[in-house]
Amino acid sequence: MHPFQQTGAILFALASIASAQSSSATPSSSASPSSSSNSGILAQTSPAWLPQFAAPSGVNSGYPTGALDTSTTLDKATLNLTDYPEPWAAATTDHPEVKAAYNAIDWTKVPDAPPNKADSNGDITFGDYDQNTDPYCWWSDTNCVKPKVNYLPEDVYYCPKAGDWGLNYDDGPYNPSDSDALLNNYSEPVLYNFLAENNNQKATLFYIGSNVVTYPAAAKRAINDGLVICVHTWSHPAMTTQTNEQVVAEFYWTLRAIKEAVNVTPKCWRPPFGDVDDRVRAIAWQMGMTTMIWNKDSNDWNMPGDGGGNLPWDTVDGYFEGWVEARKNGSDNTVGTICLEHELNNATVKMTEKWLPTLQQTFDVKSIHDCLGITQPYWEDKWVYPANASGNSTIGNSSSTASSSAATSSSSNGGSAAAAGASSGSSAAESSTSSASIMSLPSVALGFAMVVAGVFIS
Ligand SMILES: *[C@@H]1O[C@H](CO)[C@@H](O)[C@H](O)[C@H]1NC(C)=O
Ligand SMILES: *[C@@H]1O[C@H](CO)[C@@H](O)[C@H](O)[C@H]1NC(C)=O
Ligand SMILES: *[C@@H]1O[C@H](CO)[C@@H](O)[C@H](O)[C@H]1NC(C)=O
Ligand SMILES: *[C@@H]1O[C@H](CO)[C@@H](O)[C@H](O)[C@H]1NC(C)=O
Ligand SMILES: *[C@@H]1O[C@H](CO)[C@@H](O)[C@H](O)[C@H]1NC(C)=O
Ligand SMILES: *[C@@H]1O[C@H](CO)[C@@H](O)[C@H](O)[C@H]1NC(C)=O
Numbered sequence: 110m111h112p113f114q115q116t117g118a119i120l121f122a123l124a125s126i127a128s129a130q131s132s133s134a135t136p137s138s139s140a141s142p143s144s145s146s147n148s149g150i151l152a153q154t155s156p157a158w159l160p161q162f163a164a165p166s167g168v169n170s171g172y173p174t175g176a177l178d179t180s181t182t183l184d185k186a187t188l189n190l191t192d193y194p195e196p197w198a199a200a201t202t203d204h205p206e207v208k209a210a211y212n213a214i215d216w217t218k219v220p221d222a223p224p225n226k227a228d229s230n231g232d233i234t235f236g237d238y239d240q241n242t243d244p245y246c247w248w249s250d251t252n253c254v255k256p257k258v259n260y261l262p263e264d265v266y267y268c269p270k271a272g273d274w275g276l277n278y279d280d281g282p283y284n285p286s287d288s289d290a291l292l293n294n295y296s297e298p299v300l301y302n303f304l305a306e307n308n309n310q311k312a313t314l315f316y317i318g319s320n321v322v323t324y325p326a327a328a329k330r331a332i333n334d335g336l337v338i339c340v341h342t343w344s345h346p347a348m349t350t351q352t353n354e355q356v357v358a359e360f361y362w363t364l365r366a367i368k369e370a371v372n373v374t375p376k377c378w379r380p381p382f383g384d385v386d387d388r389v390r391a392i393a394w395q396m397g398m399t400t401m402i403w404n405k406d407s408n409d410w411n412m413p414g415d416g417g418g419n420l421p422w423d424t425v426d427g428y429f430e431g432w433v434e435a436r437k438n439g440s441d442n443t444v445g446t447i448c449l450e451h452e453l454n455n456a457t458v459k460m461t462e463k464w465l466p467t468l469q470q471t472f473d474v475k476s477i478h479d480c481l482g483i484t485q486p487y488w489e490d491k492w493v494y495p496a497n498a499s500g501n502s503t504i505g506n507s508s509s510t511a512s513s514s515a516a517t518s519s520s521s522n523g524g525s526a527a528a529a530g531a532s533s534g535s536s537a538a539e540s541s542t543s544s545a546s547i548m549s550l551p552s553v554a555l556g557f558a559m560v561v562a563g564v565f566i567s
């Protein structure tokens with residue numbers, strides 16, 4: 110079962126917990142040891158253990174300045190798969206490169222949290238964990254986003270400015286199907302072209318390493334479109350159930366795949382199912398990545414689609430309708446949104462095709478990075494994204510393929526400007542009344558079963 114399978118009530122419980130937390134928290138700069146970034150929340154060490162790859166062909170060397178390529182077919186060549194673990198199988202830990210990455214970590218700074226366990230149904234068990242003290246800031250149990258480890262920054266989970274919508278997609282790049290032609294009306298580059306053709310929309314993408322190695326041309330298209338690429342692990346396990354070696358390997362192979370495909374090294378990652386604690390955060394941080402969660406969940410992965418679930422379309426429509434209405438009626442006025450969405454299957458892509466235009470009329474839709482003011486999301490600092498890169502902003506008018514409205518004035522931000530600073534209150538530090546007890550997470554075993562079935566979620 111997915112944590113959000115029981116939709117309605119839980120969704121809104123989570124949303125209100127997240128928004129309660131939001132009202133007390135801004136991404137902290139004091140927690141960050143970083144001196145190389147402009148955001149104060151990025152990780153501190155450039156990964157030194159990745160191989161040197163020849164620059165991949167067909168990849169921009171920096172942010173795009175001309176017209177975007179919106180051709181509808183992409184090369185299906187894979188990376189050299191013999192160099193990688195089997196796609197969608199567990200990330201292998203015994204490779205010398207993984208061991209080098211492991212050995213580069215200062216394990217004295219990583220909390221000694223035991224890997225979590227799953228029950229016979231494949232759900233993570235919370236039984237032994239002390240929810241009240243929450244020693245490891247385990248999001249799955251308490252929605253904790255503020256690490257107990259002093260060198261770790263707070264997770265990113267909202268846009269600071271009310272009215273901003275930090276657009277993002279998990280689980281890509283969505284590979285084409287050899288067996289079901291219908292799905293290829295939704296697999297990449299369909300979503301990326303849709304974004305390019307709708308106001309030159311930018312977004313942050315959380316990529317699965319296994320999907321990158323089998324479809325690197327889609328990753329190339331994404332980066333050439335000015336989208337931001339982050340890590341979403343190699344095989345999509347619940348990361349707190351993994352050993353230290355497995356955590357390193359899940360990160361390592363994904364970072365390597367992205368580096369080989371598009372020649373960048375992301376500073377950002379999102380935990381599958383949101384399952385993260387301070388042990389996993391600390392490893393991610395030392396491997397160069399900040400943790401990014403969300404404050405709204407569309408549950409789009411659970412709609413009836415290829416490998417999806419049974420959540421009615423109307424229900425997901427209802428969430429979007431509610432968010433749009435709340436923004437319009439002024440009740441959504443404290444912080445901006447990071448809403449979990451997916452490029453997982455035909456249903457999730459169709460949902461974006463349906464809702465993005467409405468979101469663009471209601472919110473200032475941009476990448477998560479843009480809403481945070483992060484212009485250098487990779488360790489390769491030649492990649493500098495413009496601030497205000499998309500939507501209704503005045504800057505970043507970089508693509509002539511954008512629709513005529515791409516570079517409209519930023520006056521749309523006016524209504525929310527006053528609310529932008531409203532996140533400095535001190536209440537609600539931790540609403541750990543938490544929905545944890547009603548949440549559960551798929552186990553590695555279930556994850557594996559889903560992989561076999563060609564199913565992968567969040
Ligand atoms: C793929 O990688 C393997 C192992 O590194 C290597 O032996 C082989 O020559 C490579 N194949 C190609 C086509 O580059
Ligand atoms: C895919 O989309 C095209 C139009 O873009 C349409 O003509 C075709 O019928 C669609 N194919 C399927 C299998 O839905
Ligand atoms: C999505 O794909 C599945 C499998 O091909 C199909 O059964 C379903 O009708 C499709 N839904 C949409 C909205 O395209
Ligand atoms: C605004 O809209 C939201 C979502 O429909 C609703 O929950 C809320 O009660 C509304 N608030 C006001 C003041 O109308
Ligand atoms: C943002 O731009 C879109 C498309 O140009 C426009 O329709 C919409 O009204 C704008 N949004 C706001 C809040 O001004
Ligand atoms: C981006 O736009 C906001 C208003 O939406 C403005 O306050 C900010 O200064 C802009 N940033 C840059 C770098 O121009």
Ligand SMILES: *[C@@H]1O[C@H](CO)[C@@H](O)[C@H](O)[C@H]1NC(C)=O
Nearest residue numbers: 503504505506507508509516
């Ligand atoms: C926006 O794009 C148009 C067309 O490419 C260009 O002529 C114009 O100079 C650009 N404006 C800015 C502010 O970059």
